[in-house]
Amino acid sequence: MSTPVFALNNVSKAFSGKPAVRDLSFAVNAGSITGFLGPNGAGKSTSLRMGLGILAPDSGTAELFGTPPDFSTLDRVGFLPEERGLYRKMNTLAAIIFFGRLKGMSAGQAKKDGKALLEQFGLGDVANKKIKTLSKGMAQKVQIIASIVHKPELVILDEPFSGLDPVNQRALEALIKELAGRGTTILFSTHVMEHAERLCDRIVLLAAGRKIFDGSVSDALQTLPRAVNMQTGSDADPCTALNGLVQSIVPDGVIKDGRQNWRVELAAGADAQDVLRACVEKSVSLTAFEPQKRHLHDVFVHLVDEDTQKGKQS
Numbered sequence: 001m002s003t004p005v006f007a008l009n010n011v012s013k014a015f016s017g018k019p020a021v022r023d024l025s026f027a028v029n030a031g032s033i034t035g036f037l038g039p040n041g042a043g044k045s046t047s048l049r050m051g052l053g054i055l056a057p058d059s060g061t062a063e064l065f066g067t068p069p070d071f072s073t074l075d076r077v078g079f080l081p082e083e084r085g086l087y088r089k090m091n092t093l094a095a096i097i098f099f100g101r102l103k104g105m106s107a108g109q110a111k112k113d114g115k116a117l118l119e120q121f122g123l124g125d126v127a128n129k130k131i132k133t134l135s136k137g138m139a140q141k142v143q144i145i146a147s148i149v150h151k152p153e154l155v156i157l158d159e160p161f162s163g164l165d166p167v168n169q170r171a172l173e174a175l176i177k178e179l180a181g182r183g184t185t186i187l188f189s190t191h192v193m194e195h196a197e198r199l200c201d202r203i204v205l206l207a208a209g210r211k212i213f214d215g216s217v218s219d220a221l222q223t224l225p226r227a228v229n230m231q232t233g234s235d236a237d238p239c240t241a242l243n244g245l246v247q248s249i250v251p252d253g254v255i256k257d258g259r260q261n262w263r264v265e266l267a268a269g270a271d272a273q274d275v276l277r278a279c280v281e282k283s284v285s286l287t288a289f290e291p292q293k294r295h296l297h298d299v300f301v302h303l304v305d306e307d308t309q310k311g312k313q314s
Contacts, residue, residue, distance in 0.1 A: 002064035011060030035196035038206035078152035088132035103150035157188035197296040231288035241282035
């Protein structure tokens with residue numbers, strides 16, 4: 001099995017006695033797109049910084065390309081921190097060249113590649129403008145370019161979609177896919193599940209500094225019970241007809257125009273077709289029937305809520 005390009009091994013970190021990360025372990029394999037997900041304040045940025053050697057863990061170890069992070073391994077990494085930082089009085093292209101040279105690029109190559117990336121991001125016309133004259137979204141894109149201009153093997157993006165409008169969020173998604181297509185390993189943190197659902201091979205979900213899920217997006221979606229939204233005539237009672245097939249069935253809203261909406265969570269092993277068949281066989285007067293598609297956002301809310309309840313009970 002190949003050595004992970006990024007790994008945290010049982011790391012913990014506290015600030016002023018308050019735990020921020022608790023016994024966290026996960027590894028990122030070469031060529032993957034991994035989403036590091038969790039609510040604001042879950043410990044994502046602290047974890048990434050420990051992985052890069054910016055912060056020392058109180059316990060546990062961090063590895064980049066199989067060794068503790070140092071200057072040689074960090075040259076193989078592109079990092080976009082959550083707190084953006086560009087020299088506001090520098091010209092846009094000069095700033096990108098500067099960051100490229102810090103990573104070992106020649107000035108000429110950094111200038112050539114920086115210009116190409118500015119064009120790709122629709123910023124070719126601001127190459128000679130000062131950073132301080134750019135909009136927040138433009139400056140965000142410049143910092144993304146600065147983090148990847150040296151063609152790193154591993155790109156770590158901390159909340160990269162923050163500050164970007166929907167059009168530029170899509171452009172960044174396309175760039176992440178393009179980088180992954182070239183073999184670049186991507187690790188990005190976010191609390192916006194839609195991006196992770198579209199992009200990731202794998203997700204790691206953090207809550208209150210602890211890992212509560214680690215696996216594929218499809219595995220994550222399986223943690224939610226299957227559900228169906230259905231509508232019946234107001235005098236219909238589907239509860240008896242669906243006995244044994246559902247985990248819960250509750251009316252959704254008030255009766256309107258002689259119809260009642262229902263939210264149905266299926267029992268383990270049952271599927272929507274079983275519910276529909278039972279309604280037909282028991283002559284339940286259905287006026288609408290729609291299996292509910294599961295989304296990563298729902299998984300996120302479900303698992304975080306579940307973890308919160310466990311914490312209250314312990």
